[in-house]
Amino acid sequence: MNTGFTIVKPDDDPVSRLRTSFPDLWDDLLTRADPDTPHLLYFAFADLLMERRDDTDLWDRVYRFFDEIAEGRDGAAHDVLAEAFDRLCDSDMRDEVETHLGAAAKALYQRSKL
Numbered sequence: 112m113n114t115g116f117t118i119v120k121p122d123d124d125p126v127s128r129l130r131t132s133f134p135d136l137w138d139d140l141l142t143r144a145d146p147d148t149p150h151l152l153y154f155a156f157a158d159l160l161m162e163r164r165d166d167t168d169l170w171d172r173v174y175r176f177f178d179e180i181a182e183g184r185d186g187a188a189h190d191v192l193a194e195a196f197d198r199l200c201d202s203d204m205r206d207e208v209e210t211h212l213g214a215a216a217k218a219l220y221q222r223s224k225l
Contacts, residue, residue, distance in 0.1 A: 125149045125180075125191040129156060132176050153191040157198035164204060174211045181216035189219060196223035 123131070126146045130137050136159060140146075143155035163169055177195075180188045199208050200223045209220055 153194040157195040178213035
């Protein structure tokens with residue numbers, strides 16, 4: 112019997128996504144921001160990334176992470192990603208970060224630069 116309903120599994124929330132993608136950074140992030148405030152957590156994530164600017168393996172993972180979120184349709188995830196982008200846009204890494212982003216992430220990033 113076809114009821115006409117479609118079951119859609121929602122994306123992981125932005126905090127869970129960050130925790131599962133970067134378990135190695137999670138404890139450090141918790142000392143910087145409360146996971147109940149995702150916007151601040153992503154801002155703190157950007158600060159942590161800037162402190163590890165020479166860790167190319169980490170940044171490779173970060174760029175993939177940014178691209179995956181930007182390519183999704185989760186508006187809440189886009190909003191918190193914009194917090195990280197805002198912070199990165201205000202740093203001396205502004206141009207470097209932009210050159211490594213995929214098309215969807217780059218579009219979000221460029222809006223953060225305005």
